């Protein structure tokens with residue numbers, strides 16, 4: 001296979017509150033022989049909150065990020081669902097609206113950049129599945145996760161709105177997504193099914209609507225527990241923060257003690273590939289990863 | 293002529309009569325269906341051939357009246373528009389048919405939509421305009437202005453989005469995606485005189501747009517591509533543009549992103565929470581922050597990472613900002 005190369009848009013979270021995500025992403029890429037070029041110039045995607053405040057500014061900043069992937073001539077991969085949503089949304093809006101693209105490019109010209117639309121934007125989960133291939137991945141698995149029941153938590157912003165996401169996620173159906181389940185199986189694990197796997201964790205309303213956010217987190221954790229999961233896995237660091245850190249408020253909100261270890265998608269793959277817990281930053285979790 | 297394809301499907305059908313039943317139950321039917329049939333055809337066949345007491349709503353059979361919306365395996369659909377073969381492709385050959393909201397069921401698939409209409413009423417879902425009752429000329433809307441509605445006027449009030457919204461499910465004061473789309477539809481209309489009042493309604497805490505969790509369920513559920521969450525984002529923008537954004541945790545959370553990006557390129561997560569909550573409010577996050585700090589999840593201010601070429605970001609924020617708070 002030709003060596004896969006991508007421009008990695010880390011987002012903010014992987015450089016701050018989930019350092020284990022960046023670490024495990026790089027570890028897995030190395031094991032699989034995938035080259036990731038870090039986009040250190042990139043700024044925050046706005047997480048859909050800057051979009052609420054100043055839509056045009058958010059387009060300009062996200063277009064600038066994509067410019068740096070275009071300069072390298074590489075597909076941009078994201079490791080956060082919300083980064084994926086906002087970056088892909090920017091790309092889609094600019095690629096389908098020449099006037100808007102021209103307006104954004106007037107601004108970008110001030111800093112010597114031009115958005116062309118030549119780089120694709122895809123989440124690392126889908127790059128692994130579509131470009132690397134699950135069969136190739138299974139061949140590299142040397143520590144199959146066969147003793148674990150693993151609950152996939154997809155996170156909204158990789159699967160909805162499907163009209164946008166299907167441009168990069170291989171046509172995943174948001175009402176019955178399969179990618180993360182397939183990945184668990186490729187790693188030798190047992191995927192468990194539960195209602196909340198494709199639902200929202202509530203992250204984005206946590207400050208202004210804490211009860212709503214906590215109930216949603218609680219539903220996800222309790223659904224996974226009822227399905228006999230040993231732990232959960234998610235491709236989104238924001239879902240991760242919510243599920244890993246906020247179990248106190250979630251338990252209080254739904255009146256039941258809920259708590260499960262939650263792994264980032266690359267941490268799970270890394271375990272199956274034989275990376276050590278330290279290489280995957282497993283010590284950074286608030287809900288302790290007690291099984292390795 | 294195309295060949296008729298057929299397939300055996302097991303239907304689990306929600307049954308409940310508010311007047312006689314304590315709890316709902318499900319009837320199971322195994323039917324052969326063809327590739328030409330929609331869900332409504334199946335409901336008709338069950339009613340006509342198996343059980344005349346089955347109740348559901350339908351009228352236009354053309355995806356226009358919005359009355360036949362139900363859920364199949366949790367996906368909100370119009371019964372008269374959703375082809376069985378499409379559903380089988382997603383869910384396989386066991387389909388569970390339920391009302392849009394099981395807790396609001398009156399009889400079988402018929403629900404009480406009172407809460408839906410009340411939310412609509414809250415946003416004044418009609419044009420408010422002081423018009424001459426005997427006009428000599430029609431009121432023209434130029435194409436550019438008509439486009440500003442972004443097809444929000446395609447809503448058929450089916451409730452698919454409303455009963456798929458998790459924020460509404462938990463917080464029944466939340467106005468919800470359909471009524472927000474309606475609020476936008478009229479607030480964005482150049483002929484309307486009540487835009488500001490409507491923006492005030494959707495700007496309320498607990499009820500308004502700020503309590504949306506951004507799950508995109510509404511965009512996915514809508515059979516008419518109204519894309520309510522896009523309109524909700526527009527309402528956020530209009531609230532800031534109209535200068536009526538209140539100084540609260542939700543608005544500061546949005547504005548805080550711009551501040552943080554200007555300073556670091558990246559988001560300063562801790563500072564964003566402090567800025568949003570204020571110096572007192574932030575204290576309630578301390579237990580969690582301490583847990584995070586213990587596990588190496590908090591970056592201290594002097595270690596805050598910055599984007600390379602930060603001067604570009606600063607310059608773009610200066611030149612491309614379109615609103616002030």
Ligand code: SF4
Pocket residue numbers: 010011012013014043044045046047080082083559
């Ligand atoms: S979504 Fe979050 S992690 Fe991703 S760039 Fe935006 S703020 Fe940063």
Ligand code: SF4
Pocket residue numbers: 081082154155156157158199200201202203204236238239242505506507
């Ligand atoms: S699941 Fe949570 S973090 Fe993920 S997209 Fe939804 S709200 Fe955001």
Ligand code: SF4
Pocket residue numbers: 453456457458459460468469503504505506507508509510511520521524
């Ligand atoms: S995006 Fe907001 S309004 Fe739409 S369904 Fe989700 S919470 Fe409800």
Ligand code: SF4
Pocket residue numbers: 446447448449450451452453454469470473513514515516517518519520
């Ligand atoms: S916005 Fe779409 S889903 Fe919601 S009520 Fe209107 S037509 Fe139905």
Ligand code: FES
Pocket residue numbers: 349350351352353354355356357358359360361370371372373
């Ligand atoms: S019967 Fe009118 S929309 Fe389905």
